[in-house]
Amino acid sequence: MAYDLKAILPADFAEGRFLGRALAPEGPVVIAIRGGVIYDLTSSAASVAGAVARREFDGGDAIGPVADGLPEGWQLLSPIDLQCIKASGVTFAVSAIERVIEERARGDAGKAAEIRAGLEGKIGSGIRSVVPGSPDAQQLKDALIEQGMWSQYLEVAIGPDAEIFSKSPVLSSVGHGAQIGVRSDSSWNNPEPEVVLVSDAHGEVVGATLGNDVNLRDFEGRSALLLSKAKDNTASCAIGPFIRLFDDGFTIDDVRKADVELTIDGPEGYRLEGRNLMAEISRDPLDLVAQSLSEHHYPDGFVLFCGTLFAPTQDRDEPGAGFTHKLGDVVTIKSERIGTLSNTVTTSRDAPAWTMGIGEFIRNLAGRGLVEKV
Known part of the structure; x- marks a missing residue:
């Protein structure tokens, strides 16, 4: 698959630093973008997790400018691996309201609109105005419990624990x-x-x-x-x-x-x-x-x-x-x-x-002599 990297990077990519992964014919590679140029970091950092741990974001073998894209046969992967x-x-707040709606509608999309209209007017602004875990949040919780409107979703929305x-x-x-x-x-x-x-x-x-x-x-x-x-x-x-x-x-x-x-x-x-x-x-x-x-x-x-x-x-x-x-x-x-x-x-x-779980990933790197670089 051909990628127009300039179309998916931010407009100021030439001023930023980026880290990612691609699938090359030989296996996964770690790539960096600096100054608008793509680099292959795999010889020194064979995993993104390792690059992050050791802050190995520089160096590498230059592949070419972003405008030229990835080498032929390479495919972008998710930019993380062992994390x-x-x-x-x-x-x-809106997410909290929607989760309460889901809970009360028992997963029935047809019932959701009616419940949504009733809940938003009563609790929407209240949730937006409090800091989770604060005394004000506890007051709002007590009030909602009294009204029979409390939910496990509201607990994580305004309670101390996310x-x-x-x-x-x-x-x-x-x-x-x-x-x-x-x-x-x-x-x-x-x-x-x-x-x-x-x-x-x-x-x-x-x-x-x-x-x-x-x-x-x-x-x-x-x-x-x-x-x-x-x-x-x-x-x-x-x-x-x-x-x-x-x-x-x-x-x-x-x-x-x-x-x-x-x-x-x-x-x-x-x-x-x-x-x-x-x-x-x-x-x-x-x-x-x-x-x-x-x-x-x-x-x-x-x-x-x-x-x-x-x-x-x-x-x-x-x-x-x-x-x-x-x-x-x-x-x-x-x-x-x-x-x-x-x-x-x-x-x-x-x-x-x-198909490429941890075992296959390590076997692939071992076959390429890169395990010590993880």
Whole structure:
């Protein structure tokens, strides 16, 4: 597959530093972009996790300018490899409301519109105005309990503890241009456009990329205990296109004010547009990272989906039925300082099989004499 890298990198890519992965004929390679030039770092850093741990972002063998693209036969991969893939949920007020709707509708999209209208007027502004874990948040919780409106989703929206979960196994995420999967037995699902932070083993964030935390609203709506089935399926985790590394020109403050745009172009001519405004997040991104690290150990580092403001309610087929994916939907997630991630929807059943797990990855590197460079 040919890639126009300039089309998926931010406009100021020549001033930024980027880290990513590609599949070459011999196996996965680690690539960097600096000064508008692509470099192969694999001879010194055979994994992105290792490059992040050792801060090996410089050097490498020059491949050529970004304008020339990747070498023939190379294909972009997800820009992470051995890192654990974590995600945070219900980090925006709208997301909290939608999760309560899912819970009360028991995963039935047809009932959601009526419940949504009743809830938004009563609790929407209240959630937006409080800091999670604060005394004001506790007051709001007490008031909602009295009204019989409390929910486990509101607990993680305004309580002291964020919802943090494991999104996908190591090495299972897909990159730009790949197919993304929803379960074939899901009737209500949607993309979740998010900023993904990349951290080393000590919780120090080194950069950011984009992600699609594909979600099955019918499964999670029936029971929060079905979260793993709603979130972790073949090809249900897309990350890319590259990690933009933090430097003097791109910092965590750029993440805090990032505008993440989403478009869905359906095969029948349907189009949906949405935005995820990081300025409206209820918890600071670095607080989410700290809660993810907590008392865990991630020796190869971790990445964290920060959650989304986007919750599609626009009807697609029937009035009141809301939005759900169709096969062939093209989902494009874009942020001005990070880049563009685009994927086409299929079912998890029909998506290309995930075959390069940790064992195969290490065997491939061993055959190339690169294990010591991981």
